Amino acid sequence: MNALAQLGMVSDLPSNIQMSPVSAIAAMDEAKDYFVEKDGMKFAGVHLLVDLWDATNLADPDLIDRTLREAALAAGATILHSHFHHFTPNGGVSGVVVLAESHISIHTWPERDFAAVDIFMCGACDPHLAIPVMQRTFQALRVDLDEQRRGRIG
16 A cells, blocks of 8 residues: 555545545445346446547546546445546546445546546446436537446356
8 A cells, every 4th residue: 555655546534535434344344245136147336438528627637526526426336535636738637536336437638528437336336327427517429338247147
């Protein structure tokens, strides 16, 4: 963990924690299995790859952080912390919201009006509910979606 902290990838104080890490771990320990069962298939969770084309508002790390946090809550997820980096000179942003149920990450190319979003959630969360929140902020004219069920059993 110290190596990640030295690279600026981990902060000592997570920003705007929705649930304390101790509470989140205790809540996770109460559940025996976060795997999902749907359509006769058991799997770890749903992984969405979302490409936002002809999008706006892709260069403001604070706005992107707030939007991804709102998206996580809309999906029913528990936010642990987030970290975003603003690149120069193009103004792109890369970042992640770490969830008890996994993560939402984003990489933006404002010069191309494009963002690549990665949403992986397990348990009772519905990652599809995060998309309208992002659509509202980023106003993408085209949204390409790929869905995978991760950790399939049988």
